[in-house]
Amino acid sequence: MTDNAAPKRLFVKTWGCQMNVYDSARMADVLAPLGYAPTQTPEDADMVILNTCHIREKASEKLFSELGRLRAAKEATGGRMVLAVAGCVAQAEGAEITARAPYVDIVLGPQSYHRLPEMVARATRAAGQVIETDFPAEDKFDHLPEVSAPQGPIAFLTIQEGCDKFCSFCVVPYTRGSEYSRPAAAVIAEAGRLVAQGAREIALLGQNVNAYHGEGPDGASWGLGRLLREIAGIEGLARLRYTTSHPRDMDDDLIAAHGEIPALMPFLHLPVQSGSDRVLKAMNRGHTASDFLRIVERLRGVRPDLALSSDFIAGHPGETEDDHQATLHLIERVGFAQAFSFKYSPRPGTPAAGAPLQVTEAEKDRRLQEIQELLRQQQHAFNRSRLGLRFDVLFTGPGRHPGQAAGRSPWLQPVHAATGTQSPAALAGQVLACEVVSAHPNSLAVRILDGKRSGDPPEQEKAAA
Numbered sequence: 059m060t061d062n063a064a065p066k067r068l069f070v071k072t073w074g075c076q077m078n079v080y081d082s083a084r085m086a087d088v089l090a091p092l093g094y095a096p097t098q099t100p101e102d103a104d105m106v107i108l109n110t111c112h113i114r115e116k117a118s119e120k121l122f123s124e125l126g127r128l129r130a131a132k133e134a135t136g137g138r139m140v141l142a143v144a145g146c147v148a149q150a151e152g153a154e155i156t157a158r159a160p161y162v163d164i165v166l167g168p169q170s171y172h173r174l175p176e177m178v179a180r181a182t183r184a185a186g187q188v189i190e191t192d193f194p195a196e197d198k199f200d201h202l203p204e205v206s207a208p209q210g211p212i213a214f215l216t217i218q219e220g221c222d223k224f225c226s227f228c229v230v231p232y233t234r235g236s237e238y239s240r241p242a243a244a245v246i247a248e249a250g251r252l253v254a255q256g257a258r259e260i261a262l263l264g265q266n267v268n269a270y271h272g273e274g275p276d277g278a279s280w281g282l283g284r285l286l287r288e289i290a291g292i293e294g295l296a297r298l299r300y301t302t303s304h305p306r307d308m309d310d311d312l313i314a315a316h317g318e319i320p321a322l323m324p325f326l327h328l329p330v331q332s333g334s335d336r337v338l339k340a341m342n343r344g345h346t347a348s349d350f351l352r353i354v355e356r357l358r359g360v361r362p363d364l365a366l367s368s369d370f371i372a373g374h375p376g377e378t379e380d381d382h383q384a385t386l387h388l389i390e391r392v393g394f395a396q397a398f399s400f401k402y403s404p405r406p407g408t409p410a411a412g413a414p415l416q417v418t419e420a421e422k423d424r425r426l427q428e429i430q431e432l433l434r435q436q437q438h439a440f441n442r443s444r445l446g447l448r449f450d451v452l453f454t455g456p457g458r459h460p461g462q463a464a465g466r467s468p469w470l471q472p473v474h475a476a477t478g479t480q481s482p483a484a485l486a487g488q489v490l491a492c493e494v495v496s497a498h499p500n501s502l503a504v505r506i507l508d509g510k511r512s513g514d515p516p517e518q519e520k521a522a523a
C-alpha cells in the first residue's frame with residue numbers, strides 16, 4: 059500500500075437537498091482510492107467536508123458556527139485535519155470563507171468534486187488554501203469514479219444539474235450554473251449498476267429534472283419521458299421516481315409516461331410556489347395558477363391515483379393578502395398529499411432581494427402558518443384516505459421498534475409493519491403487498507399480507523377507486 063492510500067477517516071456533513079446527499083456520496087467515492095473511509099464523528103476524522111446549502115436563510119451563519127467548532131478539533135490534531143467546504147455556500151461565498159476562516163484548507167463548488175483528490179494533495183503538500191469555484195468546461199461526471207453500492211434499496215441518481223430559469227428568489231442558477239443533462243447512455247448504465255448492486259427503487263435527481271434533454275444513444279435529444287421508459291425496463295427495478303420538476307417542463311410525453319409506466323410511482327413533487335398569477339409573474343415562473351391546475355388535471359387523467367407534493371413561498375416581495383388567499387385557494391383546489399412551505403428569505407444577488415415592497419417578518423410568519431396548517435390537514439386527510447387499502451410497500455430495513463420493519467408506500471409515505479417471526483432486516487429490498495391498519499399524521503401502519511409477494515400487479519388495487 060502506498061503512503062497515499064494509508065487508511066484515513068473521512069467525515070462528511072450534508073445540508074440541503076437530495077442532490078447534496080448524492081454529491082456527498084460521490085465525494086466519498088472519489089476519495090476512497092486515497093484511503094479515506096467514512097467515520098461517524100468529526101473529532102476522529104483526518105478530513106472533514108461540510109457540504110453546504112445556500113437556498114434559504116442562515117446558510118452562512120450555520121456554516122461559520124460549525125467551522126468554529128471544527129477549528130478546535132483541527133487544532134487538537136496539530137493542524138493535520140483537512141477541512142473542506144463544498145456545495146452552494148462555497149460556490150457563492152468562497153472568498154468570504156477563506157478570509158473569515160483561514161484554517162479552512164479547501165473551498166470547492168459543486169462542479170469541481172472530481173478534482174478533490176488533486177486538491178487534497180495540494181492542500182496537504184503545501185500550506186495555504188486551495189479554492190475551486192469555477193464552472194469548468196469538462197464534465198465532472200466523466201471524471202468521477204463509478205458509483206459505490208447504494209446504502210439501501212432506494213438509490214439516487216443525478217441526471218441533470220443547474221438551472222436557466224432564474225426565478226426571482228432563487229440562488230440555484232448562480233450557484234449550480236446553467237442547465238446540463240448527462241448523456242442517456244451514461245445514466246442508463248449507472249442505473250443498471252445500481253440495480254445489480256441491490257437497488258429496487260431509483261430516484262432520478264436534478265434541480266430541474268424534467269428539463270432533462272440528454273443526448274440519446276441514437277444521437278437525438280432525449281426528454282425525461284423517454285429516459286424513464288428506458289430505465290423502467292431494467293430487470294429487477296421495481297420503482298422509479300424523479301425530483302424536482304418545474305411545471306413549464308411537464309411536456310406531453312412526460313405526462314403520458316405517468317400513464318404508461320407501472321414502475322413510475324403515482325407521486326409527483328411539482329413546486330408551484332404561489333397560487334397568485336401576479337406573484338407568479340413577479341417570480342418569473344413562466345406559468346399561471348391555471349396552467350398548474352391544468353397540468354394536475356392531465357396527470358390525474360392518465361394516472362388517477364397520482365398524489366402531489368409541492369413547494370410554497372410565503373411573503374415574496376409584493377405579495378398582498380389577496381395573493382396569499384389565492385395560494386390557499388390553489389392548495390384547496392389541488393389537495394396535496396404533502397408539501398414544503400417556506401418564508402421568503404432574500405438571497406443576496408437575486409432580483410427579489412432588492413425588490414421594493416418587502417413583506418414584514420410578522421406578516422410572512424402568519425401567512426406561512428396558515429399555509430402550513432392547511433397542508434398539515436391535507437396530509438393527514440391523505441394518510442387517512444389510505445386506511446384499509448391494499449398496495450405494495452418497498453421495505454427498506456428495521457423500523458424504530460424491535461420486530462418492526464420500515465418502508466415506503468407508492469406515495470412516499472413512511473410505513474411500518476410488524477414482521478412476526480421474520481427478521482425486519484431480512485425484509486429490506488422486498489416489495490410486499492400490505493394492508494393499511496392505521497393512519498397517522500406522518501406515517502402509516504400496515505399489515506403484511508401473508509404469502510403475497512408483489513411486483514407483479516401494479517400498486518393500484520384499490521387506490522384508484
Ligand code: 5AD
Pocket residue numbers: 113114227228229329331369370371400401402403404405
Ligand atoms: N426564500 C424562500 N424559499 C425559497 N426557496 C428557494 N429560494 C427561496 C427563498 N429565497 C424554496 C422554493 C424552492 C425550494 C427548494 O426552496 O420553494 O422550490
Ligand code: SF4
Pocket residue numbers: 221222223224225228229230231265266304
Ligand atoms: Fe430555482 Fe426556479 Fe431554477 Fe427551481 S426553477 S432551481 S426555483 S431558479
